[in-house]
Amino acid sequence: MNDTKNTNQDLQWLLCPKCNKKTRLKLRPDTELKNFPLYCPKCKEMTLVDVKNFEILSQQTLTSPPNGKNGKKKKT
Numbered sequence: 070m071n072d073t074k075n076t077n078q079d080l081q082w083l084l085c086p087k088c089n090k091k092t093r094l095k096l097r098p099d100t101e102l103k104n105f106p107l108y109c110p111k112c113k114e115m116t117l118v119d120v121k122n123f124e125i126l127s128q129q130t131l132t133s134p135p136n137g138k139n140g141k142k143k144k145t
């Protein structure tokens with residue numbers, strides 16, 4: 070018999086490296102992320118991550134969003 074299960078069953082939530090809560094991302098077993106800005110809705114922080122086999126290989130906190138040309142904050 071052909072069991073045509075959807076491989077989406079294998080998807081797993083990517084967990085935040087800081088609080089271990091679910092982020093908004095689901096990964097496949099063969100998903101690889103490189104320098105991916107992962108946003109955690111709980112921490113409300115971005116973390117730059119490398120991910121392979123559901124495992125976070127490296128992480129780096131992005132403290133402030135990159136401001137392209139003008140990095141100065143305007144006071145109003």
Ligand SMILES: [Zn+2]
Pocket residue numbers: 085086087088089090109110111112113
């Ligand atoms: Zn978090």
